[in-house]
């Protein structure tokens with residue numbers, strides 16, 4: 001009889017200890033994620049990276065089968081990502097998870113990825129110690145910030161060139177042809193620089209989602225195409241009514257289409273989604 005009592009007490013105690021273990025693990029994991037992920041995935045951010053903004057809501061995170069399979073570390077995408085340092089990633093301001101931190105995250109998943117206990121006071125947010133970038137990468141990252149501003153050049157110039165070309169066609173005035181040539185050449189000169197700044201911006205702001213990839217490659221295509229247009233408008237006299245003019249005109253319209261689509265995707269990236277023009 002006594003033996004059974006002792007067993008019951010032991011069982012209760014061990015259950016209590018395990019629960020306590022789980023809270024301790026969850027608290028530890030919260031600390032780690034707070035220090036290393038919350039900068040990009042915290043719920044306080046208006047636009048968390050990768051549309052994933054609840055890294056500190058362990059109860060919700062632990063139940064999301066896309067990222068975590070409770071009890072199975074190997075099958076948990078989130079663990080694989082932190083283990084390979086895909087997250088926080090080389091370009092992040094925070095260092096990768098230490099081996100000890102990885103062990104803690106693994107133990108938390110093995111324990112069934114529990115949430116923080118409701119009564120536990122949330123651990124105070126760890127102040128993020130930013131690893132400041134060395135001068136040169138920092139300068140490049142800073143240049144990259146000018147991508148959105150400078151992109152108005154090729155966009156506006158190509159559109160203005162279409163308008164001037166339409167006026168040339170309507171009025172048959174030679175002077176418009178000069179205007180078109182000027183606009184297209186300046187557009188072609190600015191586009192490669194804008195594309196380079198865009199590349200830097202994506203690299204240092206850690207943009208690498210599919211939308212960014214579309215924007216990136218369409219942007220580069222547009223820059224190359226602007227140069228093709230500039231060559232076409234310069235190679236021959238390209239007079240009104242000539243076949244060369246028609247060829248250039250087609251190229252310019254395609255360029256305007258490319259720059260519009262690329263600009264639209266760029267707008268979607270900075271304004272939060274493809275539906276950013278919704279009424």
Ligand code: HEC
Nearest residue numbers: 036037040049050052067078082087088092093206208209
């Ligand atoms: C410097 C910013 C940054 C930090 C810090 C960071 N991430 Fe990310 N994370 C991103 C970006 C950007 C994406 C989107 C990448 C993509 O879609 O390819 C992402 C995507 C993810 C995804 C996938 C989301 C999805 O829907 O597929 C997970 C999971 C993730 N991060 C977990 C973490 C964890 C865990 C940490 C901390 C250890 C962390 N991240 C730290 C920038 C960051």
